[in-house]
Amino acid sequence: FRQSYFEDARIAKLVTKPLPRVVVLTGAGISAESGIATFRAADGLWENHSIEDIATPEGYHRDPQRVHDFYNERRRQLQSAHILPNNAHRALAKLGTVLGDNLLVVTQNIDNLHERASSVNVIHMHGELLKARCTQSQQVITWLDDLQPTDRCTCCQFPAPLRPHVVWFGEMPLQMEGIYQAIAECDIFIAVGTSGQVYPAAGFVHEAKLQCAETIEFNLEPTASKEEFIEGHYGPASQTLPAWVE
Ligand code: BJW
CATH class of the missing domain: 3.30.1600.10 (SIR2/SIRT2 'Small Domain')
Known part of the structure; x- marks a missing residue:
């Protein structure tokens, strides 16, 4: 039973247990509560x-x-x-303070709210x-x-x-090599606020599952890809994500 992901990771760091490698894919839903339309x-x-x-x-x-x-x-x-970062952006930045380079945020969003919440390892694939x-x-x-x-x-x-x-339809998303490399090595793959309708991002969870990564979805409601996720947290990301992290 997991009380708090942040505590688990913090304790792992203290007792020099290897930190899990985490890839978080974010979509428009994470910025919706900041006032940016999906x-x-x-x-x-x-x-x-x-x-x-x-x-x-x-x-x-x-x-x-x-x-x-x-x-x-x-x-x-x-x-x-x-337009300001919300508690979901802040929760990921907080996770980054413990996981360091073991956390990669891959965002489909073209806004800068992850950076403004102080996340450091961010790839803007679109x-x-x-x-x-x-x-x-x-x-x-x-x-x-x-x-x-x-x-x-x-x-x-x-x-x-x-x-x-x-990046428009028919164009190649950015930094794909780095993204696939991180997914191939990750222990946990998390999708936050994305409908899973646009490829190649929609296929990342499948790739992560092939690596036996734990897969977790945060969304208002289960998405079309829900079968690919081992765990789902449904509700506004500004509440569900901090509750999971903290
Ligand atoms: C909340 C919430 C809250 C709300 N809390 N949650 C046939 C089959 C398969 C693929 C294709 C196909 N035909 C064509 C393709 C390829 C095509 C594609 O996927 N098309 C589909 C429509 C089928 N893809 C491409 O062309 C891509 N390039 C490509 O494939 O290159 C070749 C390649 C092959 C192999 C490897 C690598 C490359 C390029 C896609 C470019 C997408 N561009 C856009 C515009 C970017 C610029 C801009 O912002 O204007 O990107 S489109 C748009 O969709 C934008 C988004 O990033 C993207 C994804 O949307 P997102 O983020 O999921 O938003 P929503 O609105 O769909 O969902 C929001 C979710 O949040 C919902 O689920 C809500 O419930 C939830 N939510 N509030 C939690 N408070």
Whole structure:
């Protein structure tokens, strides 16, 4: 019977027992209680947009202004004063203080709330909203303002358009080698606030199970992948995750 994951890990560290290697995959649900809409809820981000128009390279080439407008609005919202990390982000940061390099947070989210909660080992597999990328050299730069089709890079001899540094459907998610390596070595795989509908992230739990890792889901409700998880904690992540960690 586990009283507290944090205590178990802290004690393991004190008695020099090897710490478990933990990979946490987060999705839009972990940031929902910070005021950032999820994608697939009835009032979600896709509600008034066609995915093909907004989240594909083809949609961007057809109408870059429409795509920029969508991300500009989200970039402004993310930087507004009321968007703050919640207790679920903080719980993962706290776990990181004990597990150190044994904890990897792989987020599908493009917000920066894990970093603002002080998590350190974070991979943004679908990119980052506060960055832009040169469409020619692929160089990534910090970008806090609105992005427009007329904005050009300074890295190329013939300045090229800048695009949001996000991963759209049909594009390869980022740092996949490091992610699969961490999953292959993990003892515990945790998914928080993700519907499990988008690959390759949706397949990570299966990979983790092949390694005989313990698999745990935190979500408002059981997801389509619930059979892959050995354990499920259902309810708002800002409550269930701190209760499990602390
Ligand atoms: C709470 C909560 C609270 C709420 N507490 N919980 C056919 C079969 C299989 C695959 C494919 C296929 N056809 C095409 C594909 C591939 C395609 C894909 O998966 N399509 C599916 C739709 C079928 N994938 C790709 O194209 C990817 N690339 C790729 O596959 O490359 C080839 C490759 C192959 C092999 C290895 C490696 C690569 C790229 C996918 C890019 C996704 N991009 C987006 C946009 C990013 C930028 C942006 O933010 O705008 O990423 S789409 C969108 O979905 C975004 C998200 O990161 C992603 C996942 O969504 P998420 O986070 O799960 O959110 P929701 O809204 O779906 O769910 C929220 C959950 O939270 C819900 O469950 C709630 O219950 C819960 N929740 N409040 C706890 N308080």
